[in-house]
Amino acid sequence: MPDTMAFSRLANERPVLPVNPAQDTPLPPLPRATLLWSSLAALLVAFILLVTVVLPAEYGLDPLGTGKRLGVTAISNPPAAAPIRFAVDETGNAAPLREGPLTHYQGPFQVNSAVLVIPPYQYVEYKYHMLKDASLEFAWEADGPVAHDNHSEPDTYPDDPAVSFDKRKVQKANGTLVAPFNGLHGWYWENLGGAPVTVKVSAAGYYDYAVELRTNHFRQRHDIYPAAEMAKAALPQPAKGDKP
Amino acid sequence: MRRILALAALLTGLSAPLSAHEDYRTVGIITHRYVTSDKQQMMEVTDAQNETATLWISKQTVVKQDDKVLTPAALKDGVTVVVDSYGDELDYSEALNVRIVPAIAAPK
Secondary structure (H helix, E strand, O other), rough: OHHHHHHHHHHHOOOOOOHHHHHOOOOOOHHHHHHHHHHHHHHHHHHEEEEEEEEHHHHOOOOOOOOHHHHOOHOOOOOOOOOOOEEOOOOOOOOOOEEEEHHHHHHHHEEEEEEEEOOOOOOEEEEEOOOOEEEEEEEEEEEOOOEEEEEHHHEOOOOOOOEEEOOOOOOOOHHHHEOOOEEEEEEEEEEEEOOOEEEEEEEEOOOEEEEEEEEHHEEEEEEEEEHHHHHHHHHHOOOOOOOO | OOHHHHHHHHHHHOOOHHHHHEEEEEEEEEEEEEEEOOOOOEEEEEOOOEEEEEEEEEEEEEEEEEEEEEEEHHHOOEEEEEEEEEEEEOOOOEEEEEEEOOOOOOOO
């Protein structure tokens, strides 16, 4: 019996939920005329919004001129972006254009790498021709002791002097170089030992060509391929009979 | 007088390209050391490609080995040297810096 008493007490203590009379009472049906007029009013408002806002904003159709007044026609007809105007110097080169943190280049993005073997006690220079403010991401590594000089040589050299940036005795380096002027920018490596040293250099950025200079005025220009062409060449070519 | 001066200026201008001096580097073994009839000290250096350059040892020439300065008498036949010279062309250019280095191993 004690169990039954406890159950009945619990049953009596159940909370009483509020009753919504509106849920219990069904709504009376709207008169047909009211329904018709409400629908017509909604359609009219929708049509007015369509003509005054939606059509001017989405499709540039503005029969009443409301889109222009509300300033929404610009959404469908955004002003054309002004083309980048590069300043061209007397040699016909378009200098990079700085806009805040961005720098625009007219030339293509280039990638290049070279393997340079330096005979004992000889030297080699490897440089890229860049315009002022153009940038270069680089990495190089030597497999033996070298003296190195990261430097730039202006197009007006020797009337204007070359400038050195880094002469530390290191066997590898990587970083970014921003050209301080139009000219050749790169490295001098001298083999300090009696065995040949191999230097591997890679650079990506905005330059016209690369040039290799060696002991006793040997000079060789290296072909450069735009990054886009290299990426295209690296893509797997469809086999004969494959549907595109 | 004006004509003579103009001619002199012209000749000077024409001779400028002939005297365009350059820096050269030669790495190799001294194969011949000799003194010319006008008492100029000379040396012939043969490089790894078996090409020989004749270089002039002048009073300006600095000879070093392991950063120690030596006299030109250290430049003997059979010594391996790194020579930085200056002149119109490599042959008979003036040796400015000569480094005596260990013998270079033959390429494998």
